[in-house]
Amino acid sequence: MKILVLHQLPYRKAGYDRALDHRRHQVTYAGHPDRLADLPADLPARRLEIPPGEDFTAGVIARTAPGDGYRQVVSLSEFGVLAVSRVRAHLGLPGPSPQEAERAHDKVRMKQVLAGSAIRVPRFVPAPEQGTLLPWSGRTVLKPRRGTCSEGVTVHATTRGAVAAFRALERPEDFELEEYVEGDILHTDALVRDGALEHAVTSRYVNKPADYATGSPLGSHQLPFDPRHHAFARDVVRALGITSGSIHLEFFETPRRELVFLEIANRMGGAGVVDAHLRHTGIHLPSHEIALTLGLPRPTPDTPTGRYHGWLVFPGHHLPRGRGHTVTLPAHLLRHPCADRVHTLPAGTAPPAHITYQEWLVPLALEASHPDPCVLGAYLRACADAAAVRRAQDVA
Incomplete structure (x- = not known):
């Protein structure tokens, strides 16, 4: 099969090789130079470079034609939601229209659609x-x-x-x-096949995503199955007409336990969501989404750990530029039984100035797990509260 991949996510996050046999299929990766640079050098695939500064979608359309023989177009990025629908239409391939894709991309449009349902929206x-x-x-x-x-x-x-x-x-x-809606923010991550949820897991955020932009750490931890959460996610997916792919749904749980829609994306969640989901369920969301999109056999699931998993990232975009800083945690938290992996930037490496959740780009990131979700949540909250920013010379 001849496949066009709109490559806008880090290769290590997408895991294309879990679902795609690059020697069996003819795969082309379209991307800007910085993104194509992260493809393995020995990956047997064609590179279609879009020059820096050129509109990505227009660049792909200008360099492809219906006669090229592509049978499918794949995109896993939020920034490719509309691009993939436009490129498919250009190549004469079936798929959701840009108007349909907007229902899980434009935060006004999705609430307008849900306003006519029984689902509460702000x-x-x-x-x-x-x-x-x-x-x-x-x-x-x-x-x-x-x-x-x-x-x-x-x-x-x-x-x-x-x-x-x-x-x-x-x-x-x-x-x-x-x-503004008062309450905790939860997220449900799942696959959708023929409009039905599969492998859905709901997690509770530690702090709020909007506070990450101003310098607060952000994380989440998985919760036991709750039929209310599952039914809410199912109803949102049905109301918005999402029929396939991954979803990352965010919603409020108010002090009165009412569930209120926040937003949804028809793609996998960011930060540590994919890895936590994989360890808890054995399902690697992006590779299973690719297989469903292409009609290929789905990857063999990993063995679930039997534990609840979570993650926490500490931002670096708000730190002063040109100075050495690091984020530290007390030793007892780094040695805690919940702590699975700790990621830190190499000495002398400055975090990027833009907002990112990628664990290899932030000053400190944690992956954690425990058989008891309450213990896990308490641990991640303690880490978020105890984090301290230090100048590099103070911790050298």
């Missing part, structure tokens, strides 16, 4: 009209309609302050306003 306004009040009061979230890692998300104490910030934006049409 009140929201795509663009406030001049001279009118928002239909709620108090804390208000200003967030991009698209994107990942909570980049660009801000929380304002009043609706007036949020509206003023909205009007000051250079491109306000790319943002929305949303009421």
Whole structure:
């Protein structure tokens, strides 16, 4: 089979080789030079380079044609959601239209669709009209309609302050306003096949994703199966018409235990989600998604550990540039029975200035597990509270 991969994720995260026999199939990876550079040098696949600065989707379309013989297009990235639908249409291949893909990509569109269902969504306004009040009061979230890692998300104490910030934006049409919902944030990760959930696991965040952008650590830990969580995820998937692929659904659980939709992506979760899911269920989400997309046999599952798994990442994008910093934890937490793996940056390596969850790019990342999810959650919260930033010379 001739396959076009829109390569926008690190190769080590995607795990294409788990699902694809590169010697049996004709695989082309399309990407910008920095992304193609992370492909194994000996990978038997064609590279289709899109020059730096050129629009990725337009670049792929300009360099491909229906007569090229591609039978499928694969994308695992949030940034490829619309690209893959446009490229498929260009090549004459079946798949969701851009309008259908927007239901799991545009944060306004997904709430508009769900507003007609029994699923509770936060009140929201795509663009406030001049001279009118928002239909709620108090804390208000200003967030991009698209994107990942909570980049660009801000929380304002009043609706007036949020509206003023909205009007000051250079491109306000790319943002929305949303009421603040009090409660924990959970995420469900699963595969969808023919509209049905498979291998669904729900986790509870440690801290909130929006706080990661301002320098707080972020993590999550898996929870025991709860039929309420499963039914909520199932109903969201049905209402949005998601029929295949991975999903990463985020939702609130309020102090009164009400479940409230936050957002969903029709792709795998970031940070440590894929590895935690693999160890808990034996299912590697991206490779199983690739196999489902291509109609290939699914990879043999790994053996589940029988434990609940979690992760925690400590951001580095907010640290002063040009200075050596490291993130430290007390020794007893690093030696704790829950601690499975600890990732740190090599000495002298500065974290990138942009927001990232990748464990090899942040100052400190943890993978943890325990047979008791309560013990695991308490451990990760203790780590998040105990983290300290030190100048490199102070910890040398």
